[in-house]
Amino acid sequence: xxxxxxxxxxxxxxxxxxxxxxxxxxxxxxxxxxxxxxxxxxxxxxxxxxxxxxxxxxxxxxxxxxxxxxxxxxxxxxxxxxxxxxxxxxxxxxxxxxxxxxxxxxxxxxxxxxxxxxxxxxxxxxxxxxxxxxxxxxxxxxxxxxxxxxxxxxxxxxxxxxxxxxxxxxxxxxxxxxxxxxxxxxxxxxxxxxxxxxxxxxxxxxxxxxxxxxxxxxxxxxxxxxxxxxxxxxxxxxxxxxxxxxxxxxxxxxxxxxxxxxxxxxxxxxxxxxxxxxxxxxxxxxxxxxxxxxxxxxxxxxxxxxxxxxxxxxxxxxxxxxxxxxxxxxxxxxxxxxxxxxxxxxxxxxxxxxxxxxxxxxxxxxxxxxxxxxxxxxxxxxxxxxxxxxxx
Amino acid sequence: xxxxxxxxxxxxxxxxxxxxxxxxxxxxxxxxxxxxxxxxxxxxxxxxxxxxxxxxxxxxxxxxxxxxxxxxxxxxxxxxxxxxxxxxxxxxxxxxxxxxxxxxxxxxxxxxxxxxxxxxxxxxxxxxxxxxxxxxxxxxxxxxxxxxxxxxxxxxxxxxxxxxxxxxxxxxxxxxxxxxxxxxxxxxxxxxxxxxxxxxxxxxxxxxxxxxxxxxxxxxxxxxxxxxxxxxxxxxxxxxxxxxxxxxxxxxxxxxxxxxxxxxxxxxxxxxxxxxxxxxxxxxxxxxxxxxxxxxxxxxxxxxxxxxxxxxxxxxxxxxxxxxxxxxxxxxxxxxxxxxxxxxxxxxxxxxxxxxxxxxxxxxxxxxxxxxxxxxxxxxxxxxxxxxxxxxxxxxxxxxxxxxxxxxxxxxxxxxxxxxxxxxxxxxxxxxxxxxxxxxxxxxxxxxxxxxxxxxxxxxxxxxxxxxxxxxxxxxxxxxxxxxxxxxxxxxxxxxxxxxxxxxxxxxxxxxxxxxxxxxxxxxxxxxxxxxx
Numbered sequence: 039x040x041x042x043x044x045x046x047x048x049x050x051x052x053x054x055x056x057x058x059x060x061x062x063x064x065x066x067x068x069x070x071x072x073x074x075x076x077x078x079x080x081x082x083x084x085x086x087x088x089x090x091x092x093x094x095x096x097x098x099x100x101x102x103x104x105x106x107x108x109x110x111x112x113x114x115x116x117x118x119x120x121x122x123x124x125x126x127x128x129x130x131x132x133x134x135x136x137x138x139x140x141x142x143x144x145x146x147x148x149x150x151x152x153x154x155x156x157x158x159x160x161x162x163x164x165x166x167x168x169x170x171x172x173x174x175x176x177x178x179x180x181x182x183x184x185x186x187x188x189x190x191x192x193x194x195x196x197x198x199x200x201x202x203x204x205x206x207x208x209x210x211x212x213x214x215x216x217x218x219x220x221x222x223x224x225x226x227x228x229x230x231x232x233x234x235x236x237x238x239x240x241x242x243x244x245x246x247x248x249x250x251x252x253x254x255x256x257x258x259x260x261x262x263x264x265x266x267x268x269x270x271x272x273x274x275x276x277x278x279x280x281x282x283x284x285x286x287x288x289x290x291x292x293x294x295x296x297x298x299x300x301x302x303x304x305x306x307x308x309x310x311x312x313x314x315x316x317x318x319x320x321x322x323x324x325x326x327x328x329x330x331x332x333x334x335x336x337x338x339x340x341x342x343x344x345x346x347x348x349x350x351x352x353x354x355x356x357x358x359x360x361x362x363x364x365x366x367x368x369x370x371x372x373x374x375x376x377x378x379x380x381x382x383x384x385x386x387x388x389x390x391x392x393x394x395x396x397x398x399x400x401x402x403x404x405x406x407x408x409x410x411x412x413x414x415x416x417x418x419x420x421x422x423x424x425x426x427x428x429x430x
Numbered sequence: 431x432x433x434x435x436x437x438x439x440x441x442x443x444x445x446x447x448x449x450x451x452x453x454x455x456x457x458x459x460x461x462x463x464x465x466x467x468x469x470x471x472x473x474x475x476x477x478x479x480x481x482x483x484x485x486x487x488x489x490x491x492x493x494x495x496x497x498x499x500x501x502x503x504x505x506x507x508x509x510x511x512x513x514x515x516x517x518x519x520x521x522x523x524x525x526x527x528x529x530x531x532x533x534x535x536x537x538x539x540x541x542x543x544x545x546x547x548x549x550x551x552x553x554x555x556x557x558x559x560x561x562x563x564x565x566x567x568x569x570x571x572x573x574x575x576x577x578x579x580x581x582x583x584x585x586x587x588x589x590x591x592x593x594x595x596x597x598x599x600x601x602x603x604x605x606x607x608x609x610x611x612x613x614x615x616x617x618x619x620x621x622x623x624x625x626x627x628x629x630x631x632x633x634x635x636x637x638x639x640x641x642x643x644x645x646x647x648x649x650x651x652x653x654x655x656x657x658x659x660x661x662x663x664x665x666x667x668x669x670x671x672x673x674x675x676x677x678x679x680x681x682x683x684x685x686x687x688x689x690x691x692x693x694x695x696x697x698x699x700x701x702x703x704x705x706x707x708x709x710x711x712x713x714x715x716x717x718x719x720x721x722x723x724x725x726x727x728x729x730x731x732x733x734x735x736x737x738x739x740x741x742x743x744x745x746x747x748x749x750x751x752x753x754x755x756x757x758x759x760x761x762x763x764x765x766x767x768x769x770x771x772x773x774x775x776x777x778x779x780x781x782x783x784x785x786x787x788x789x790x791x792x793x794x795x796x797x798x799x800x801x802x803x804x805x806x807x808x809x810x811x812x813x814x815x816x817x818x819x820x821x822x823x824x825x826x827x828x829x830x831x832x833x834x835x836x837x838x839x840x841x842x843x844x845x846x847x848x849x850x851x852x853x854x855x856x857x858x859x860x861x862x863x864x865x866x867x868x869x870x871x872x873x874x875x876x877x878x879x880x881x882x883x884x885x886x887x888x889x890x891x892x893x894x895x896x897x898x899x900x901x902x903x904x905x906x907x908x909x910x911x912x913x914x915x916x917x918x919x920x921x922x923x924x925x926x927x928x929x930x931x932x933x934x935x936x937x938x939x940x941x942x943x944x945x946x947x948x949x950x951x952x953x954x955x956x957x958x959x960x961x962x963x
C-alpha cells in the first residue's frame with residue numbers, strides 16, 4: 039500500500055524551512071525571538087503557515103484573550119477556577135504577542151536555524167585559527183558484543199536470545215514460562231572511539247554602559263549578540279562568553295548584569311580594551327582559542343581615541359575578528375526626519391566609528407576589523423552580514 | 431503503512447461484542463472492518479480524518495506532526511478511528527491491552543449504528559473512501575503533468591482549503607456531481623412556489639420567486655387596485671394615476687429582481703465552481719473535490735455531541751452491563767473510561783456531555799419524567815421521585831438518534847433540571863486579577879454558551895448576494911452577524927485574497943466592523959474598506 043504520510047511530513051518541514059528563510063530578516067530583528075530558546079530548540083510563531091478561513095470572533099476577543107466558557111462542578115458565583123494567561127513582561131513566556139497566542143508554532147533546533155542563517159546571509163564557513171588543533175576523543179555506544187562487563191549488559195536482546203534458545207531446544211513451557219539467561223545469551227554494549235578536531239572559541243562582549251546608552255541601544259546589542267551566539271555555536275563545539283561593561287572603568291560581569299546596568303559616568307573605551315587584553319593574556323591563550331571580541335557603543339568616546347588604537351594594535355593580532363557595532367539611534371527617531379541643522383552636530387557625536395574607519399587603513403590585518411553602524415532594528419540584518427561575512 | 435492481522439484474542443472478543451451489540455442492544459449497522467495498526471499509522475490516518483488514503487498535501491503532514499507532539503507530551507491519545515462508509519472502516523491502536531480494545535470495539539459499533547441510522551447521514555456517500563483515493567489519484571496526476579506541476583497544485587489546494595468552510599452546512603441533500611445549472615434550481619424553486627402560494631390567490635409581496643410572472647401575464651388594472659370596503663370610495667382611492675404609479679412600481683421591482691443569483695446562495699463553493707472565470711479546468715476539478723469532501727464531513731460536524739455520547743453510552747452498556755469489563759483488567763478499563771469522560775475545567779467534552787444527556791433521556795422516559803403533568807409539578811421531592819413506570823427510555827433514545835442533530839438535541843434535552851443536577855456553570859476572565867471565575871449558573875446563559883458555537887457548525891453565515899456586482903462581474907458576499915461576531919481581521923484579509931484568486935475579478939463582502947455595516951473590497955490584491963449607509 040502506498041501512502042503519503044512521510045512525504046507529507048517531509049513536505050511540511052520543507053515549507054516551514056522555506057518560510058523561515060523568507061522571514062529571516064523579520065525574525066532577526068524581532069525582539070521576542072530571544073526569549074523563545076529552550077533546550078537547544080527555538081520555537082518560532084508562524085501564523086502565516088496556517089490556512090486562513092473566515093472566522094467569526096467577538097470584537098472584544100479578537101486578540102484571543104479572555105474568552106469565557108462553560109464548566110462543570112462545585113462552586114459559587116465569583117469563585118476562581120483557573121488563572122488567566124500570564125501577564126506581559128520580561129518573565130512571561132508568551133509575552134504580549136496578541137494573536138500569536140493561538141497561532142501555530144514550529145520548533146527548529148539551533149543547528150537548523152544557524153544553517154538557515156548561514157545560507158540566507160551567505161556566510162562562509164569559519165576557518166578556525168590556532169596552531170594547535172585540539173582533537174577530542176569520544177566514545178559512542180554503537181553495537182552489541184558477546185563479552186563485556188555486567189554493567190553494560192543489555193537485557194532485551196539477552197532475554198530474546200535465551201527465549202529463542204529455549205524454544206529451539208524444547209525447554210520452553212508456555213504454561214510455566216521460566217527463562218534462564220545463560221552466558222552464551224548475554225549481549226553487551228560495545229563502543230567505538232572516534233576523535234574529532236575540535237576548536238574552542240570565546241566571545242568577548244564589551245559594552246559601553248554610560249548614561250548615553252538607552253534601553254533600546256542595549257536591546258539592539260542584545261539582539262545581535264543572540265544571533266552571533268547562535269551562529270558561532272554552530273561553528274564551534276565549545277563556546278565561552280566574557281562580558282565586560284565599562285564607562286570610564288571596565289569590569290567583567292555576568293550576562294544579566296551586562297544587559298541590565300546603566301551608570302551615569304562618561305566613556306573611556308580604552309578601559310575596556312585594557313581589560314580585554316588582560317583577560318586574553320590571562321585566560322585565553324590565542325594559540326588554543328578562537329577569540330571574538332564584540333564591542334557595542336554609541337560612538338561617544340572621551341579623548342582623541344589614541345590610547346584606544348594603541349591597544350587595538352595589540353589586540354588585533356591575537357583575535358580572529360574584532361567587531362565594533364556603533365548603535366546610533368537618532369534621538370528624533372520616531373518623530374519624523376531630523377531637522378537639517380542637527381545633522382552635523384550629530385555626526386560629531388558618534389565619531390568613534392569614523393576614526394575607526396581611518397584607523398583600519400593603517401593596520402595590516404584590515405580584514406580583521408569589522409565595523410557597522412546600526413541606526414535601528416532594520417539594520418541588524420546587514421550588521422550581522424558585515425560581522426560574520428568574513429569567514430574568520 | 432503497517433497493518434497487522436487481528437490476533438485471536440481480539441478476534442474472539444470482537445465476535446462477542448458484535449453479538450451483544452446486534453442482539454442485546456439492537457444496534458443496527460453496516461458490516462464493520464476492524465484494522466489493527468501501529469501508532470504511527472493511526473496518526474497518519476487520523477490526519478486524513480480517518481480516511482485510509484487522501485491526496486498528498488503538506489497540510490496533513492502538519493496535522494500529523496502536531497498530533498505526534500501532543501502524543502509525546504501525553505496530552506491526547508487516539509484509541510480508535512471510525513469512518514462513515516459501507517462497510518464501516520475502523521482502526522484500533524495496536525498497543526492497547528485487550529480490555530481497552532474490547533471497549534474500543536464496542537464504541538465503534540455505537541458509531542457505526544449512528545452513521546447508518548441518523549437521518550443526516552442518509553445521503554452521504556458511503557463509498558467515500560474510494561472517492562477519496564480517486565481524488566488522490568487525480569491530484570497526483572495533475573502534479574505530474576508538466577504544464578501544471580506540484581508547486582502549482584499545492585498552492586491551489588491551499589486556496590481551496592481556505593475556502594472549504596463556505597458551504598451550506600444545512601443542505602440536506604448534496605449532489606456532488608453533476609452540478610445543476612442555477613437556472614435549473616430557479617425553475618425548481620419557482621415551480622414549488624407557484625404551487626404553494628400563488629395558486630391560492632397570489633401573495634403579492636414578491637417574496638417568492640414565482641409571483642411576479644403570474645400577474646404580469648394578464649396585466650389588468652385589478653392587479654394594482656387596493657381593496658376597498660366601501661364601493662363608493664373606490665374612485666377616490668384607486669384613481670387612474672394611482673394605478674399607473676403602482677404598475678410602474680411593480681415593473682421597477684421586477685427589474686430589480688433580475689440580479690444573479692436570483693436568491694442568495696449559501697453554497698458559495700458551488701457558485702464559484704459554476705460561474706468563476708478565474709479558474710482553469712483542473713483548478714475547478716480540485717475545488718469540486720474539496721467541496722465534495724467538505725460536504726461529506728458536514729453531518730459529522732453537526733452531530734459530534736450526539737454521536738460521541740451515543741458511542742460512549744453503548745460501550746458502557748456492553749462493557750459494564752454485560753460484564754465484559756469485570757472479566758479482565760478492570761482498573762485499566764476504568765482508567766481509560768474516566769479519561770474519555772473527564773470534563774477539564776473550562777472545556778466542553780462532547781463525549782461527556784453527550785453521554786450525560788443520553789443517560790438523562792433514558793432515565794426521564796423510563797420514569798415518565800416528561801409531558802404536561804410532570805412539567806406542572808412544582809414540588810421538588812415529587813419531581814425527584816416521579817416514576818410512572820413508562821419504560822420507554824430505549825425507544826425514545828433510538829427515535830432521537832434517528833431524527834436530530836446536535837442543536838435540536840441540546841435545545842430539547844439541555845434542561846434546567848439537567849444543568850442543575852450536573853452542576854454546570856459559565857465562567858469568564860476577570861480582567862482585574864487575571865483569574866477565570868464562575869460568573870453564572872443561569873440556565874439560559876449556559877445553554878447559550880454551549881449552543882452558540884454549534885450554530886452553522888461554528889462557521890460564519892456567508893452567502894453570495896450578487897455575481898455581477900457593479901455590473902462588472904464582481905462577486906458580492908454577505909456575512910450575517912446574528913450575534914455581534916465579526917470576521918477576524920487577519921484571516922479575513924487572507925481569505926478575501928484567496929477568493930480573488932478563485933473568482934478572478936474583484937470580491938466584496940458586506941459585514942460588520944466596529945458595530946457599523948461595512949463592505950470590504952478586494953481589488954488587485956489590496957483590501958479597501960467602505961462604510962455602508
